[in-house]
Amino acid sequence: MLPSIKTVALFSLGLAALARAQYDTALVGTWTTKSKKVMTGPGFYDPVADRLIEPDLTGISYSFTSDGYYEEAYYRAIPNPATPHCPSAIMQWQHGTYSLPGNGSLVMQPFGVDGRQLTSSPCSYDRSIYVRYEQSELMKSYQVMTDPYHNVPRLNLYKFDGSPMQPMYLAASPPQMLPTQTLNPTSTPKSTGKSRVKRMEGGDGGTQERLVGMNKDPFIPPKEPYNADHWWWAGVGLTALGTALYMIPTST
Ligand SMILES: *[C@@H]1O[C@H](CO)[C@@H](O)[C@H](O)[C@H]1NC(C)=O
Numbered sequence: 001m002l003p004s005i006k007t008v009a010l011f012s013l014g015l016a017a018l019a020r021a022q023y024d025t026a027l028v029g030t031w032t033t034k035s036k037k038v039m040t041g042p043g044f045y046d047p048v049a050d051r052l053i054e055p056d057l058t059g060i061s062y063s064f065t066s067d068g069y070y071e072e073a074y075y076r077a078i079p080n081p082a083t084p085h086c087p088s089a090i091m092q093w094q095h096g097t098y099s100l101p102g103n104g105s106l107v108m109q110p111f112g113v114d115g116r117q118l119t120s121s122p123c124s125y126d127r128s129i130y131v132r133y134e135q136s137e138l139m140k141s142y143q144v145m146t147d148p149y150h151n152v153p154r155l156n157l158y159k160f161d162g163s164p165m166q167p168m169y170l171a172a173s174p175p176q177m178l179p180t181q182t183l184n185p186t187s188t189p190k191s192t193g194k195s196r197v198k199r200m201e202g203g204d205g206g207t208q209e210r211l212v213g214m215n216k217d218p219f220i221p222p223k224e225p226y227n228a229d230h231w232w233w234a235g236v237g238l239t240a241l242g243t244a245l246y247m248i249p250t251s252t
Contacts (some may be wrong), residue, residue, distance in 0.1 A: 006007035069180035086123035
């Protein structure tokens with residue numbers, strides 16, 4: 001006997017109710033670190049131009065919906081011990097679905113083709129690298145509390161190994177997000193095979209695929225209050241010029 005349409009409909013409704021119950025309303029909203037300059041949504045990633053937009057300051061932002069979608073935005077400086085005067089910066093954006101498996105953990109599964117990463121290394125030959133980025137994430141646990149100092153809702157995320165991330169504060173509710181569906185519904189990149197690069201990063205399972213034609217110019221890494229190196233290099237330049245002038249033979 002075929003199940004009646006009514007039974008199927010009731011069953012679906014039941015599943016929908018169950019799905020709703022699986023999420024935590026305390027998580028819902030857009031969360032951002034102290035600088036408040038990094039926020040998920042159209043201000044960070046422009047899916048039409050396929051371009052990441054550099055915020056004024058570094059930070060991290062996560063958004064969660066009440067029905068299982070998330071979005072994340074990272075903007076970080078990468079200190080470079082080999083060339084301390086030349087820090088690199090990285091921007092990452094992903095969205096997808098999340099689940100709460102019931103053991104206190106938070107599991108995020110991105111829509112694979114949508115994630116983006118832009119690395120800017122002003123002093124290296126390959127100054128700006130824009131790639132597809134896909135990294136599922138496991139937060140061992142999370143905690144939503146009222147921050148005792150700022151008296152605002154605060155989200156503590158603990159990474160897969162239990163180490164805490166920077167605390168984030170509620171910045172928007174309902175969350176500020178791009179559409180919670182695949183924005184780039186092609187599984188093949190637009191670029192030609194020649195320029196495609198696929199590599200693993202740091203053994204953590206993230207896949208990257210080089211994209212071309214977007215974010216051609218390197219973005220400026222986060223500003224430092226005073227750049228002593230600038231003057232150092234200016235000094236080198238002047239010394240070199242002085243030396244060159246000194247070495248020009250004077251003919252009479
Ligand atoms: C919770 O369950 C998920 C999914 O099964 C698993 O990946 C994760 O490691 C678990 N978390 C803890 C703290 O055991």
